[in-house]
Amino acid sequence: MTIGVFFDGFSSTAEMLEVCREAELAGASSLWFAQHMGYREAMVWATAAAGVTSRATLVPTAISPYLWPPLPVAMAISTLGELAPERVILSVSVGNILNLGESGIQPKRPIRIMREYVEALRALWRGGPVSLEGELHKLRGAKMTFDQGRQFPIYIASTGPQMLKLAGEIADGVLLSAGLTIASTRQCLEQVQIGLKMQARDPANLRRCSFINCLVSRDGAAAKRAMLRKLAFLFRSRGHADNIRSSNLAIDHQAIIAAHARHDFDAAVRLLPAEAANAFAVAGTPTECRARLEEYLTVGLDEAIIEVSGDREDRELALDLVRDIAAR
Amino acid sequence: MTVRIGVSFDGFVPTRDAIALAERAVAAGAKSLWVAEHLGYREAIATCMAFALRAPGPMLVPTAVSPYLWHPMPTAMAMATLDEAAPGCAAIAVGTGNPLFLAESGRSVEKPVRAVREFTQALRKLWGTEAVHVEGEFVRLAGARLAFAPSAPIPIYIAAIGPDMLRLAGRIGDGVVLSAGLSTDAVRRSIATCAEGARKEGRTSAALRRAGYVFFGASHDAKQTRDAMREKLAFVMRNKFLGAHIKASGIPVDQEAVIAAIARRDIAGAAALVSDEAVEAFGIAGTPQHCSARLRDFIDAGLDEPVLLLLGSAENCTLALEVMREFAG
Numbered sequence: 001m002t003i004g005v006f007f008d009g010f011s012s013t014a015e016m017l018e019v020c021r022e023a024e025l026a027g028a029s030s031l032w033f034a035q036h037m038g039y040r041e042a043m044v045w046a047t048a049a050a051g052v053t054s055r056a057t058l059v060p061t062a063i064s065p066y067l068w069p070p071l072p073v074a075m076a077i078s079t080l081g082e083l084a085p086e087r088v089i090l091s092v093s094v095g096n097i098l099n100l101g102e103s104g105i106q107p108k109r110p111i112r113i114m115r116e117y118v119e120a121l122r123a124l125w126r127g128g129p130v131s132l133e134g135e136l137h138k139l140r141g142a143k144m145t146f147d148q149g150r151q152f153p154i155y156i157a158s159t160g161p162q163m164l165k166l167a168g169e170i171a172d173g174v175l176l177s178a179g180l181t182i183a184s185t186r187q188c189l190e191q192v193q194i195g196l197k198m199q200a201r202d203p204a205n206l207r208r209c210s211f212i213n214c215l216v217s218r219d220g221a222a223a224k225r226a227m228l229r230k231l232a233f234l235f236r237s238r239g240h241a242d243n244i245r246s247s248n249l250a251i252d253h254q255a256i257i258a259a260h261a262r263h264d265f266d267a268a269v270r271l272l273p274a275e276a277a278n279a280f281a282v283a284g285t286p287t288e289c290r291a292r293l294e295e296y297l298t299v300g301l302d303e304a305i306i307e308v309s310g311d312r313e314d315r316e317l318a319l320d321l322v323r324d325i326a327a328r
Numbered sequence: 329m330t331v332r333i334g335v336s337f338d339g340f341v342p343t344r345d346a347i348a349l350a351e352r353a354v355a356a357g358a359k360s361l362w363v364a365e366h367l368g369y370r371e372a373i374a375t376c377m378a379f380a381l382r383a384p385g386p387m388l389v390p391t392a393v394s395p396y397l398w399h400p401m402p403t404a405m406a407m408a409t410l411d412e413a414a415p416g417c418a419a420i421a422v423g424t425g426n427p428l429f430l431a432e433s434g435r436s437v438e439k440p441v442r443a444v445r446e447f448t449q450a451l452r453k454l455w456g457t458e459a460v461h462v463e464g465e466f467v468r469l470a471g472a473r474l475a476f477a478p479s480a481p482i483p484i485y486i487a488a489i490g491p492d493m494l495r496l497a498g499r500i501g502d503g504v505v506l507s508a509g510l511s512t513d514a515v516r517r518s519i520a521t522c523a524e525g526a527r528k529e530g531r532t533s534a535a536l537r538r539a540g541y542v543f544f545g546a547s548h549d550a551k552q553t554r555d556a557m558r559e560k561l562a563f564v565m566r567n568k569f570l571g572a573h574i575k576a577s578g579i580p581v582d583q584e585a586v587i588a589a590i591a592r593r594d595i596a597g598a599a600a601l602v603s604d605e606a607v608e609a610f611g612i613a614g615t616p617q618h619c620s621a622r623l624r625d626f627i628d629a630g631l632d633e634p635v636l637l638l639l640g641s642a643e644n645c646t647l648a649l650e651v652m653r654e655f656a657g
Contacts (some may be wrong), residue, residue: 010475013412038475041406047374048413051381067399071433076371083378102459103401104468129432138434143367143593146342263459263471287652 001297001324004030004057004305006178006211008230009039011309013048016040019308019315023056026319027326030057030177032211035064037099050083057087062157062177064095065117066105071142074124078147091175092117094159096237098260102119109135111162113146118154134201152311155208155209159184159239161191168195171228173207175305179234179280184243185210187301207302212293213281214306216317220284224274226310227283231276232268236260247279282306286317293321331627333656334360334386334635336508338539338560339369343378346370349638349645350383356649357656360387362421362505362541364634365394367429373406380414389413391505392423392487395447396435401472403447404454408478415479421505423487424447426567428591441492448484448500455482485539489569491521498525503537504634508637509564511609512629514573515540519630540631541613545639546619546647553613554604556639561610562598566590579606612641619651627655 005023007016020031031049035042042060049058058080063073073090080089094110107113116134123130127148129141155173158164159180167174174192176185189208196203213230217223234240235256244253252271259268277283282292297304304325307316335353337346350361361379365372372390379388388410395405403420411418423442446464453460454469457477462469485505486497497504504522506515521531545553545558564570565586572582582601589598607613611620626634638648
């Protein structure tokens with residue numbers, strides 16, 4: 001089990017760089033940069049992080065084929081690879097439906113599109129002209145001119161059963177979304193397992209990773225309240241429907257999505273009960289968080305990826321968690 | 329006229345080498361670092377971020393970001409992120425992109441002026457951090473918005489070659505950036521066309537930055553830099569939009585053959601099609617004294633921001649930076 005740290009793009013670039021340095025020193029094996037639409041751009045952040053780290057793997061996540069054509073992504077990842085050799089992974093996913101819609105995109109046939117996207121990226125990195133008449137992207141002789149032959153691991157980020165199976169079939173790793181209950185986390189990993197079996201792949205060839213929302217504070221109640229805001233943001237995705245049901249909490253998911261659609265974030269937060277902070281995440285005092293994180297660590301993940309956020313004291317407490325797990 | 333000298337990077341060399349040159353260029357007085365988004369080479373915005381951390385101070389300009397390949401939302405996010413790392417130093421050049429390379433990515437260039445205009449307007453709206461609704465032909469946004477604003481307006485240069493795009497640059501750009509591979513006459517004509525667009529919009533052309541890429545090879549051995557220039561000129565001449573300027577120069581260049589060679593990635597074959605006469609007219613190559621005089625010619629032709637693409641060996645770059653230092657000083 002390794003421990004990583006993720007960044008949601010909400011904090012400033014200066015804070016992100018500071019936390020990157022501290023997280024690597026604390027033993028974080030990976031740093032993940034979420035591509036939330038409207039926030040800090042993940043590949044640019046990963047490039048900045050390359051300048052202040054020397055060991056941790058850097059992972060822009062999750063790049064959507066609907067917004068990023070394969071060639072510029074291959075170029076950006078290879079550029080990052082020059083700055084951080086042997087420590088770059090790319091994570092891809094459909095992206096948030098609501099946010100894609102705001103960008104004028106209605107994602108259709110996501111499984112096929114994702115399969116083609118992964119094929120296109122790998123073909124570009126192999127070198128040589130690439131011909132691929134995909135449904136969304138067409139490559140007609142496009143080629144990478146540098147670092148040819150260097151493949152970067154591709155993880156698929158999802159919580160949907162079909163996409164998780166695809167991850168089991170073709171990806172080098174799977175990334176589960178933040179905000180999952182433990183029951184949902186288990187179910188997701190089962191879907192990945194099905195995909196692995198379909199292709200008779202060795203399970204050891206696929207890394208199982210999950211974001212785990214984490215807020216540690218000496219004021220446990222404040223941490224839990226703050227966590228509700230993070231969860232309300234995540235639950236704008238309709239992909240969380242099964243996950244929310246698995247909590248057995250009374251949560252009106254449609255109302256949360258509707259609140260987001262009218263940009264009424266506070267209303268979305270008010271729709272979450274206090275218990276949600278513990279059902280979908282790790283939040284509270286250091287003791288509470290240690291106990292809750294241990295539960296997540298038993299479900300079969302290869303890498304747990306937590307946040308280091310809040311004020312300086314809270315971040316230091318979260319880094320203590322990183323140190324604890326990294327030292328095992 | 330305040331002249332500021334920039335340095336351009338084409339993404340052909342390893343990023344660490346580019347960073348090392350960027351550091352030297354900034355020390356020599358470069359006021360801007362421009363990174364080309366040539367498809368298949370190092371990615372421009374990521375490289376600019378690497379420059380921001382290692383060579384702080386100058387304006388950082390990814391160029392030219394194409395609306396045919398990039399969506400305005402990720403572009404706005406990436407540029408605002410770059411601005412946060414280098415407050416007030418981020419700028420972007422928007423341009424059609426190279427038709428040959430775009431075709432290889434399955435994109436055809438249609439209505440380029442409209443595409444660039446919609447993209448430029450969308451970027452500005454997104455940086456305003458309000459929800460943006462656009463129902464354009466190339467850009468559709470239905471409430472997209474940035475959650476964080478750039479520290480200052482991010483200047484948008486329009487990369488322009490043809491008259492319609494030059495006029496558009498005059499109408500809506502914070503600046504224009506001209507292609508490499510132009511003669512001084514072509515620079516003069518292009519800036520005049522751009523100014524015409526500005527006038528039609530009731531803008532003064534003084535408000536518009538006039539940048540232009542210039543291949544720049546300084547050497548005590550003129551042949552060495554001429555040969556280096558030949559390859560770069562051939563690469564840039566793969567752009568069919570340069571055809572009119574080449575023709576106007578009266579210098580014979582078989583551009584179709586150049587394009588065909590580049591499509592095969594036969595750079596040497598393409599370079600062989602570029603004559604000494606073309607090298608002399610379409611760039612700057614020669615001794616430091618000659619380079620200095622020719623750079624003055626390009627400034628006199630109307631560039632207030634020559635962006636030098638340094639050619640040749642490390643020694644050539646050192647000589648070029650010395651020339652640049654004179655102008656920067």
